[in-house]
Amino acid sequence: MNTCAIDIAGIKIKFICPSLEWVSLIRKNYSAFIVPATQKSLDITIKTATAALSRGDEPEVVRNSDGWEIIRSDFHSSSDTGLNKTVLNIHKNKFSLNSWLRIFFTIRGLDIPGCLLHSAGYYHNGGTYLFAGVSGRGKSTITKILGIENALSDELVFIHKTGKNLIASGTPFWGELAPGTSNVLQGPLRGIFFLRHDTKLSKIKISHGEVVKRILSSTLFFSKEPKLINTLLSLAEIVAQKIPCHELSFSLTNTKKELEAILQ
Amino acid sequence: MKSPKTPHLAWRLISEKAFIINTETSVLHELDETGTFIWKLLDKTADPAIIAGLLCEQYEVSPEQAKKDTTKFLKELRVNGLIE
16 A cells, blocks of 8 residues: 655644555655654545546635535545545645645644644744745745744744644745755744835734734635634634734845844 | 524624624624624624614713614624624
């Protein structure tokens, strides 16, 4: 049997592949996250598809009595209610798999509870700092200045509640700086900075309400179920209460030392 | 009493303000203090006259102003798909 497994923030996913080509594709694109396949994992049985699987280019997440479906023109998966067993029909390429995996992870991660935030993440002095914002705000740029070797990602970081603590974990979901680093980093979340364009380095504290709005607008999520959105709202509220959050502007000429100083 | 709030909402009170997400439109609405007061009342009553009366008591506004504000606010909630 061709299997390989990955671990993202403690969520173990085992791919049962139809060919060694699939195993090779997964090993190559998720190399930093590969772990031994164990019994306790979410099993994804991959079936290679070639035709369009739906008419839509926008992904759709549907929950029904049998479980979950994730649908786009290049993939269609069916999972049980706990997402423990999934059959994934998918075009054989890294982009389709990566897109599907992000969506799958947003649903499964919410159980922890956790969410994928559009942010770069940086590990510094035993903690993690996130730089959030939509495309073009400077996430990859700030990652380059701070150094990729201590980056959690330059695109999507997983925030999750573990006990009373909030943790930020690196993911295999990178943007401009893909494939990222071979270090898989995580640590207690110490601050979130929402990026904005300006010519100088400055940070401004923002209110709880504003933090909630920014977190929600920066979260990757596809289901429209009110109960799940409520969980996201609840998580955003916890972040707003526990984590110092600021708006941050920086310039391309700022140094790593200057940026690290502003994290305090 | 059945609440007039539409079923496709997710909402929470955060720092005394109601944050409401219409999951059909994915729009987030943040209500001010008065709006949050009325929003909470909607679980008990949808009668604009009763709501206006309670608004008068809470915020010491004239009955005419309370009626006007309540009518306007309920209309906005309806237009945004937050109440039926």
